[in-house]
Amino acid sequence: MSAPDAPGPVVVDVQATQSESYRDRGVARYTAELAAALWSGHRPLVHSFVLNPDLLPPGSIEPLVASGRLAYSDRGDFSAARVLHLMSPIELDVPIGRMWPAAAVSRGLRLVVTLYDLIPEVFAERYLADPGLRRRYRTRLELVRAADTVLALSDATASDAVERLHIAEERIVVVGAAASAGYARPVAAADALVAARAAVPGLEARFVLYTAGMDDRKNFHALFRSWALLPESVRNAWQLIMVCGMNEPTRNHVVHLAREAGIESRLLLPGFVSDAVLQLLYQSTDLFVFPSLYEGYGLPVAEALACGARTIGSGTSSVRELLVPEATFDPASDDAIAAAIERALTDDATRALLDQQARREQPSWDGVADRVAESYERLLARPRPAARRRPLVAVVTPLPPAASGVADFSFRLLTELREYCDLHAFADGRRHVDPALGLPRAPEGVEVLAPEFLVANERARGGYDCVIYCLGNSEFHGGALAQLRRRSGIVLAHEVRLTDLYALSGDVTGAVPGGFAACLQSMYGSLPLAIASAERLASDAAERTGVLMAAEVVALADRVVVMSDFAAGRLRLDVDVEYADRICVLPFAGRDVVENAAPAAARAPIIASFGIVNDIKQNALPIAALPAVLERCPGASLVLVGPCADSDRQQLTELATALGVSEHVTFTGAVTDAEYASWLDRAAVAVQLRRTANGECSGTIADCLAAGAVPIVTRIGAGRDLPDDGVVSVGAAVSADELATTLADLLADRARRGELAAAGRRYAAGHSHAVLARRVFEEVIEPAARSGLSVPRLR
Amino acid sequence: MSVFQRVKSTVRPKAVRALDDALMTHYVRQEDVVRELSELTRLLTDRFDAEAEAVAVLGQRLAALSAQMEQMQDELRARS
Numbered sequence: 001m002s003a004p005d006a007p008g009p010v011v012v013d014v015q016a017t018q019s020e021s022y023r024d025r026g027v028a029r030y031t032a033e034l035a036a037a038l039w040s041g042h043r044p045l046v047h048s049f050v051l052n053p054d055l056l057p058p059g060s061i062e063p064l065v066a067s068g069r070l071a072y073s074d075r076g077d078f079s080a081a082r083v084l085h086l087m088s089p090i091e092l093d094v095p096i097g098r099m100w101p102a103a104a105v106s107r108g109l110r111l112v113v114t115l116y117d118l119i120p121e122v123f124a125e126r127y128l129a130d131p132g133l134r135r136r137y138r139t140r141l142e143l144v145r146a147a148d149t150v151l152a153l154s155d156a157t158a159s160d161a162v163e164r165l166h167i168a169e170e171r172i173v174v175v176g177a178a179a180s181a182g183y184a185r186p187v188a189a190a191d192a193l194v195a196a197r198a199a200v201p202g203l204e205a206r207f208v209l210y211t212a213g214m215d216d217r218k219n220f221h222a223l224f225r226s227w228a229l230l231p232e233s234v235r236n237a238w239q240l241i242m243v244c245g246m247n248e249p250t251r252n253h254v255v256h257l258a259r260e261a262g263i264e265s266r267l268l269l270p271g272f273v274s275d276a277v278l279q280l281l282y283q284s285t286d287l288f289v290f291p292s293l294y295e296g297y298g299l300p301v302a303e304a305l306a307c308g309a310r311t312i313g314s315g316t317s318s319v320r321e322l323l324v325p326e327a328t329f330d331p332a333s334d335d336a337i338a339a340a341i342e343r344a345l346t347d348d349a350t351r352a353l354l355d356q357q358a359r360r361e362q363p364s365w366d367g368v369a370d371r372v373a374e375s376y377e378r379l380l381a382r383p384r385p386a387a388r389r390r391p392l393v394a395v396v397t398p399l400p401p402a403a404s405g406v407a408d409f410s411f412r413l414l415t416e417l418r419e420y421c422d423l424h425a426f427a428d429g430r431r432h433v434d435p436a437l438g439l440p441r442a443p444e445g446v447e448v449l450a451p452e453f454l455v456a457n458e459r460a461r462g463g464y465d466c467v468i469y470c471l472g473n474s475e476f477h478g479g480a481l482a483q484l485r486r487r488s489g490i491v492l493a494h495e496v497r498l499t500d501l502y503a504l505s506g507d508v509t510g511a512v513p514g515g516f517a518a519c520l521q522s523m524y525g526s527l528p529l530a531i532a533s534a535e536r537l538a539s540d541a542a543e544r545t546g547v548l549m550a551a552e553v554v555a556l557a558d559r560v561v562v563m564s565d566f567a568a569g570r571l572r573l574d575v576d577v578e579y580a581d582r583i584c585v586l587p588f589a590g591r592d593v594v595e596n597a598a599p600a601a602a603r604a605p606i607i608a609s610f611g612i613v614n615d616i617k618q619n620a621l622p623i624a625a626l627p628a629v630l631e632r633c634p635g636a637s638l639v640l641v642g643p644c645a646d647s648d649r650q651q652l653t654e655l656a657t658a659l660g661v662s663e664h665v666t667f668t669g670a671v672t673d674a675e676y677a678s679w680l681d682r683a684a685v686a687v688q689l690r691r692t693a694n695g696e697c698s699g700t701i702a703d704c705l706a707a708g709a710v711p712i713v714t715r716i717g718a719g720r721d722l723p724d725d726g727v728v729s730v731g732a733a734v735s736a737d738e739l740a741t742t743l744a745d746l747l748a749d750r751a752r753r754g755e756l757a758a759a760g761r762r763y764a765a766g767h768s769h770a771v772l773a774r775r776v777f778e779e780v781i782e783p784a785a786r787s788g789l790s791v792p793r794l795r
Numbered sequence: 796m797s798v799f800q801r802v803k804s805t806v807r808p809k810a811v812r813a814l815d816d817a818l819m820t821h822y823v824r825q826e827d828v829v830r831e832l833s834e835l836t837r838l839l840t841d842r843f844d845a846e847a848e849a850v851a852v853l854g855q856r857l858a859a860l861s862a863q864m865e866q867m868q869d870e871l872r873a874r875s
Contacts, residue, residue: 142852386862459851463855
């Protein structure tokens with residue numbers, strides 16, 4: 001049958017059908033039957049039937065598959081949903097986040113739960129003796145208390161909910177249950193008996209049926225004792241058949257109990273029987289007896305009655321609601337049970353009454369669905385509960401004062417994101433920050449926490465609508481890597497080569513399970529032994545062998561955002577094809593355009609290189625080019641702005657001295673923000689000549705563009721995305737002579753410098769953090785906050 | 796064999812036996828310890844899980860209350 005176009009307002013959770021422990025039991029059956037009846041009779045109300053993404057779908061939901069409304073709870077669009085109905089809230093094997101997803105509250109969904117019984121609470125000494133289990137069970141009862149509507153299966157369960165959970169009566173609706181369609185009166189009882197006797201070896205023509213589990217609460221001991229109290233004529237005339245799955249030791253125990261009671265010879269134990277055989281037994285028995293001390297509903301009684309069986313049972317809990325008073329007995333009294341059995345078997349008036357009882361209209365699933373639908377309608381008529389106004393987003397990232405470009409980038413991004421959502425920042429890499437520099441800093445209004453508390457904090461705050469992990473190839477991101485393994489989310493990848501992240505995060509609990517070599521091996525099975533067994537991979541070796549170590553992160557993440565087409569393309573080569581479409585590109589953001597920057601054309605001929613001085617940046621090249629530049633532009637000078645290791649400084653100084661240009665070269669070392677800005681404002685030309693790339697975008701080039709310093713760049717990696725009219729490009733293998741010509745031409749052509757700077761500033765204006773924040777919100781956070789109800793499954 | 800060694804070889808087993816007898820009531824089998832530890836671990840894990848679930852329920856209810864408060868503030872602002 002084709003699905004209606006518009007989804008209804010009610011999300012029905014049917015994960016009980018998937019449960020390992022309940023799959024073949026009453027709760028799973030109830031769930032499947034009610035869901036099918038709701039779809040059959042009230043489909044405009046149904047938004048979807050949701051499954052637990054951590055568990056496999058069972059065969060019993062076949063009718064729901066045909067509805068076209070079956071979905072996993074962690075994906076799909078639930079924006080039209082207004083009610084969440086949990087059919088099995090007390091399923092302790094399932095984490096509560098899968099049961100009652102945080103998004104159900106943050107999006108303002110009303111909560112409906114089905115309450116089958118409070119048996120563990122009523123018999124706490126027996127069922128909740130284990131303190132851990134007790135605590136878990138009672139926590140789930142809090143979930144029941146939190147519900148807007150509690151659907152009870154019986155008046156007895158409803159009373160228990162009022163008395164024991166103190167739930168207001170007006171929030172409880174008794175909806176009942178019913179037997180499955182196969183449980184019906186026989187066309188001919190005689191034929192049923194013949195079929196039953198053929199299916200159950202040893203079954204006599206006249207028998208009394210009892211079905212139950214081995215739980216003491218089912219009271220089969222009392223039934224045995226009562227059977228022994230019956231007149232011998234009755235015992236000889238009728239066989240007692242106890243249908244129940246049991247293993248051999250249990251069977252031995254039951255036989256022993258029967259022997260003690262003196263009824264062994266009149267007891268038949270066929271073990272587990274199929275539904276079809278059970279139906280035959282109900283249809284052909286002379287009496288069904290159900291002495292259970294306590295039930296939430298009493299499904300066997302409903303099934304027996306549906307099959308037309310004469311039925312007697314306990315006059316306690318919910319069982320009495322299904323029977324006429326004359327068909328009940330005190331289950332605590334062996335004499336009362338024996339008397340009731342004898343009357344039901346030998347007294348014509350009682351038999352007639354029990355026949356009449358079985359001819360009454362029996363509960364149906366359509367009726368249950370009608371009552372459930374009415375309760376939905378009543379809830380839907382109420383005003384919608386308040387929903388979270390703005391998404392609550394967690395960002396795991398290094399923050400200032402960490403010596404990381406990502407830290408500064410994230411600070412600016414968080415500043416702009418505040419306009420769209422509420423933020424919690426989890427400061428990563430703190431162990432690598434000198435405590436003397438102070439605590440991690442976030443923009444005003446953004447709470448700062450430690451990454452290891454991400455999951456615990458999410459629980460306490462009622463869930464995050466989105467979690468963003470900022471990753472780069474350094475020791476500052478180990479916390480993000482560890483948490484990504486526990487809680488799925490969006491990865492904002494500043495670099496796509498993550499070899500150093502893995503190598504340097506071994507001391508972060510849970511970040512690199514098994515160590516670097518194990519992770520490397522799991523991602524790349526066929527590496528040469530010398531590389532595969534390494535504890536760290538030098539960048540040159542990683543570049544040469546093509547190792548990124550990004551595949552695992554992509555597999556763990558819901559989406560991976562990179563900031564250049566180059567990074568996206570390179571990353572897609574590292575991952576399996578099914579993960580490739582998780583990768584998306586958003587534009588890199590630099591600093592805001594510097595107002596009142598010195599006009600490019602008017603700047604002194606200062607050539608600057610910004611950022612850490614090292615071999616990959618090819619800082620020796622501009623020094624080697626400087627003599628030729630000075631010939632054409634005698635006032636020129638070179639400034640290397642940024643931290644520089646002593647060995648690098650000595651090497652470069654020796655080169656400058658050898659070339660006779662040492663007085664024209666300045667090393668600033670590490671600089672303050674103000675000094676950095678000052679050099680940006682003074683430099684006419686910036687040389688940023690990376691030799692290799694890890695997929696990162698250069699923050700320093702973005703700074704140059706924003707400040708009007710004309711960058712000369714190698715067009716590698718993300719450098720290809722830079723504007724043609726805003727930068728001057730050279731090859732990655734540019735020679736000193738070629739560079740000298742480019743530099744001298746540029747220094748000599750003030751007009752061209754002015755045009756390039758103007759274009760660069762336009763580019764920077766379109767690539768601000770404000771622009772990026774808006775796009776991150778619209779293209780990443782909002783879709784994540786809308787998609788699914790529960791947290792995406794960890795792959 | 797020296798006199799010392801002869802005395803030692805005679806006395807040592809007796810000393811070991813005496814020590815064993817003295818400590819016997821305090822001995823526990825390693826497998827009992829492992830079983831007890833495993834049970835303790837299960838209890839603690841259950842307990843931690845349960846506490847985490849309790850926090851989650853509380854967190855959900857607090858989130859609902861926060862949203863309700865925000866809504867009321869909005870309504871108050873709109874009225875004033």
